[in-house]
Amino acid sequence: MTDQTALFEYLLRLGDNTLVLGHRVSEWCGHAPVLEEDIALANTALDLIGQTQMWLGLAGEVEGSGRSADDLAMHRDVWDFRNLLLVEQPNGDFGQTLMRQCLFDAFHLELLTDLTRASDDRIAAIAAKALKEVTYHLDRSSETVIGLGDGTEESHRRMQAALDLLWPYVGEMFTPDAVDDAMLAAGIAPDLKALRARFDTRIDAILTEATLTKPDSTYAQSGGKTGFRHSEHLGHMLTQMQWLQRAYPGAAW
Amino acid sequence: MYAQMVQSEATAEDPEKLAAFQARIDAGEKIEPKDWMPEGYRKTLIRQIGQHAHSEIVGQLPEGNWITRAPTLERKAILLAKVQDEAGHGLYLYCAAETLGVSRDELTEMLLDGRMKYSSIFNYPTLTWADMGAVGWLVDGAAIMNQVPLQRTSYGPYSRAMIRICKEESFHQRQGYSIMMKMAQGTPVQKKMAQDALNRFWYPSLMMFGPSDKDSVHSAQSMKWKIKMNTNDDLRQKFVDQTVPQAEFLGLTVPDETLRWNEDKGGYDFAEPDWSEFFDVIQGNGPCNTERLAARNKAWDDGAWVREGLMAHAAKKRAAKLAAE
Numbered sequence: 288m289t290d291q292t293a294l295f296e297y298l299l300r301l302g303d304n305t306l307v308l309g310h311r312v313s314e315w316c317g318h319a320p321v322l323e324e325d326i327a328l329a330n331t332a333l334d335l336i337g338q339t340q341m342w343l344g345l346a347g348e349v350e351g352s353g354r355s356a357d358d359l360a361m362h363r364d365v366w367d368f369r370n371l372l373l374v375e376q377p378n379g380d381f382g383q384t385l386m387r388q389c390l391f392d393a394f395h396l397e398l399l400t401d402l403t404r405a406s407d408d409r410i411a412a413i414a415a416k417a418l419k420e421v422t423y424h425l426d427r428s429s430e431t432v433i434g435l436g437d438g439t440e441e442s443h444r445r446m447q448a449a450l451d452l453l454w455p456y457v458g459e460m461f462t463p464d465a466v467d468d469a470m471l472a473a474g475i476a477p478d479l480k481a482l483r484a485r486f487d488t489r490i491d492a493i494l495t496e497a498t499l500t501k502p503d504s505t506y507a508q509s510g511g512k513t514g515f516r517h518s519e520h521l522g523h524m525l526t527q528m529q530w531l532q533r534a535y536p537g538a539a540w
Numbered sequence: 541m542y543a544q545m546v547q548s549e550a551t552a553e554d555p556e557k558l559a560a561f562q563a564r565i566d567a568g569e570k571i572e573p574k575d576w577m578p579e580g581y582r583k584t585l586i587r588q589i590g591q592h593a594h595s596e597i598v599g600q601l602p603e604g605n606w607i608t609r610a611p612t613l614e615r616k617a618i619l620l621a622k623v624q625d626e627a628g629h630g631l632y633l634y635c636a637a638e639t640l641g642v643s644r645d646e647l648t649e650m651l652l653d654g655r656m657k658y659s660s661i662f663n664y665p666t667l668t669w670a671d672m673g674a675v676g677w678l679v680d681g682a683a684i685m686n687q688v689p690l691q692r693t694s695y696g697p698y699s700r701a702m703i704r705i706c707k708e709e710s711f712h713q714r715q716g717y718s719i720m721m722k723m724a725q726g727t728p729v730q731k732k733m734a735q736d737a738l739n740r741f742w743y744p745s746l747m748m749f750g751p752s753d754k755d756s757v758h759s760a761q762s763m764k765w766k767i768k769m770n771t772n773d774d775l776r777q778k779f780v781d782q783t784v785p786q787a788e789f790l791g792l793t794v795p796d797e798t799l800r801w802n803e804d805k806g807g808y809d810f811a812e813p814d815w816s817e818f819f820d821v822i823q824g825n826g827p828c829n830t831e832r833l834a835a836r837n838k839a840w841d842d843g844a845w846v847r848e849g850l851m852a853h854a855a856k857k858r859a860a861k862l863a864a865e
């Protein structure tokens with residue numbers, strides 16, 4: 288794999304994570320449990336879509352075939368998506384959505400922190416901008432996970448169920464492959480082992496305060512960031528997200 | 541009937557207090573939450589602000605319907621930001637209503653069980669992407685027509701909420717018009733979508749101002765109190781006069797064969813909407829009434845455990861803090 292190919296792949300991972308999660312979060316619009324949450328969820332989705340425009344925009348530049356961020360978002364099929372399995376999981380109830388958010392935010396925050404020191408200035412600049420937003424995302428998602436974990440019996444039960452359901456998707460974030468190794472060697476991406484330790488410290492503290500129990504299993508589902516085997520959910524998301532562009536090719540909107 | 545009840549409530553108050561109250565309004569003073577006010581003024585405001593707040597909230601649904609299908613990342617971001625604004629407007633307005641002694645939860649319950657209404661326009665479906673254009677252009681356009689004068693309303697918290705809201709509404713209308721523009725200048729199918737959206741949203745938009753109220757006692761009282769600033773017919777006329785040239789600029793046809801410029805009145809003559817349709821929609825028989833209320837009820841019911849959980853956690857924290865003191 289050339290460095291350019293690895294860089295392109297890596298940028299797709301960053302951009303597809305924010306694209307797919309931003310889309311998922313935006314599905315809540317108008318349906319949240321309380322008005323303040325509706326506003327906050329829309330805000331998170333907006334930030335993530337903004338980050339997508341930057342990551343996929345840069346990916347298109349690096350690829351050099353003239354594809355824009357929109358082309359990449361709207362005209363790739365499932366196997367070309369490079370997002371983590373975690374972010375394509377359905378929203379479930381509000382607790383499941385916030386648990387998914389919190390797990391991703393904790394990873395995302397640590398990742399972006401390291402990316403602000405990337406040897407590639409373009410990446411460092413996007414990471415710095417995104418980091419500010421994601422710091423706020425984690426504040427909010429962790430607070431909500433804590434509040435609901437340590438709330439009523441029912442809210443506790445639901446949050447534990449959400450954690451148990453989503454935990455198998457945590458490992459993929461930290462399992463390095465050839466792309467991660469190439470980016471580490473290029474001084475762009477962090478060492479995922481070290482990142483995992485910082486993630487664990489954060490998540491352990493949140494889960495303790497939330498009175499939730501971290502599952503014993505270390506089993507990790509995989510296939511999202513490599514694109515080898517996504518879940519069935521992603522295809523359904525793309526049928527909605529890409530529908531207009533696919534149905535009316537060549538139209539400007 | 542209701543109008544007459546409000547009228548009699550106003551007159552049942554102490555005439556001296558009423559006269560002093562009216563004098564403050566006539567002098568352009570703002571009424572603040574702690575000030576004395578007639579019961580009819582308070583009730584009318586609660587109903588009006590509450591309905592407006594509910595409209596912002598239910599109004600998220602027809603546009604939310606297209607967020608996951610927005611054609612580009614930028615359009616998706618703009619639409620999300622717009623719908624998020626509407627939720628924010630709901631919040632400002634519920635806060636303004638709360639200063640009158642009714643809680644947000646009480647108002648919400650009244651929306652959910654049908655005791656309170658929201659704008660009839662949100663009971664129409666959004667069927668193509670061009671509807672996102674038509675809603676911004678026409679529905680937000682009509683809302684602005686209504687809301688700009690309300691910035692000068694006599695009730696302080698309401699007036700201040702309207703000032704914040706109006707700042708954001710003009711962006712909503714512009715983004716809608718920009719979508720219409722792209723569609724109207726686009727492929728033949730896009731142009732067809734744009735015309736179809738105008739055909740479906742024109743009359744429902746005219747209905748947003750309500751039926752003629754030139755003979756309504758209730759409206760007269762509200763205007764005296766500066767809760768209402770213009771008659772429905774005046775606002776509708778202004779809206780038509782502003783919108784017709786915009787439609788022409790887009791190359792779209794307003795679905796009204798009787799539409800003519802009237803030199804004498806310096807405005808357009810236009811066809812009234814079908815008011816029996818309006819009353820049907822208000823009574824719950826619009827194309828989407830059932831879905832809209834069901835969606836709001838589901839959000840509220842499904843969210844009960846979240847609200848309870850977060851409140852229980854906050855109570856635990858308060859108790860722990862007290863114990864530590």
Ligand SMILES: [Fe+2]
Nearest residue numbers: 596625626629
């Ligand atoms: Fe609004």
Ligand SMILES: [Fe+2]
Nearest residue numbers: 595596629683
């Ligand atoms: Fe409004």
Ligand SMILES: [Fe+2]
Nearest residue numbers: 626680709712
């Ligand atoms: Fe608006």
